[in-house]
Amino acid sequence: SAVISQKPSRDICQRGTSLTIQCQVDSQVTMMFWYRQQPGQSLTLIATANQGSEATYESGFVIDKFPISRPNLTFSTLTVSNMSPEDSSIYLCSVEVQVAYNEQFFGPGTRLTVL
Amino acid sequence: AQKVTQAQTEISVVEKEDVTLDCVYETRDTTYYLFWYKQPPSGELVFLIRRNSFDEQNEISGRYSWNFQKSTSSFNFTITASQVVDSAVYFCALLQGGGGSNYKLTFGKGTLLTVNP
Numbered sequence: 001s002a003v004i005s006q007k008p009s010r011d012i013c014q015r016g017t018s019l020t021i022q023c024q025v026d027s028q029v030t031m032m033f034w035y036r037q038q039p040g041q042s043l044t045l046i047a048t049a050n051q052g053s054e055a056t057y058e059s060g061f062v063i064d065k066f067p068i069s070r071p072n073l074t075f076s077t078l079t080v081s082n083m084s085p086e087d088s089s090i091y092l093c094s095v096e097v098q099v100a101y102n103e104q105f106f107g108p109g110t111r112l113t114v115l
Numbered sequence: 116a117q118k119v120t121q122a123q124t125e126i127s128v129v130e131k132e133d134v135t136l137d138c139v140y141e142t143r144d145t146t147y148y149l150f151w152y153k154q155p156p157s158g159e160l161v162f163l164i165r166r167n168s169f170d171e172q173n174e175i176s177g178r179y180s181w182n183f184q185k186s187t188s189s190f191n192f193t194i195t196a197s198q199v200v201d202s203a204v205y206f207c208a209l210l211q212g213g214g215g216s217n218y219k220l221t222f223g224k225g226t227l228l229t230v231n232p
Contacts (some may be wrong), residue, residue, distance in 0.1 A: 026191075027229075042224045043206070043222045045219060045220065048219075090158055092160060104164055106152075108159045109160070
């Protein structure tokens with residue numbers, strides 16, 4: 001398994017501002033993922049972040065709104081830009097620990113409330 | 116396209132009862148992986164089990180057991196002698212086995228399990 005931490009754990013932000021969420025893993029991993037979980041809903045993949053290449057975004061998510069950085073094999077950031085109340089969600093980082101086993105582990109999440 | 120259906124939105128049981136959470140999936144891939152995750156009120160997603168499409172053997176881990184049936188595209192999860200601490204949202208998820216750009220975990224909508232004392 002992997003130990004994944006996220007910062008901040010929660011935040012309350014004003015409309016129109018931006019928030020950057022950090023994800024740190026205790027081991028080097030190739031694939032990192034960012035998910036959004038809107039209140040009472042399931043998880044939806046925002047993008048896949050691989051080191052050394054641009055993030056791959058899922059349908060409905062764009063880089064201008066959710067820019068992602070992946071500077072090394074243990075760290076990634078997701079920025080939620082120009083926030084609106086509809087962005088209020090839990091944002092989760094996940095990693096694939098061992099490619100052969102396809103096991104994906106999740107961080108504790110960041111609870112974002114936009115006023 | 117792949118899809119995961121958890122028809123049970125909410126289940127409420129009394130402690131010590133057995134409870135089964137249903138999961139039905141759709142995929143065109145012959146190689147795929149199925150997962151169950153637990154999300155307690157704290158929000159963290161806890162990995163419970165992974166099963167690949169070539170392994171239909173059922174698995175038991177303590178009070179938890181999983182029944183994988185390819186013939187009905189189902190991967191059901193049973194908790195025996197439920198406890199209050201089992202109260203959580205449980206997600207079933209499907210991973211395509213293609214790798215690369217096909218690497219995508221698709222989640223069901225989740226089942227909220229409430230175990231009452």
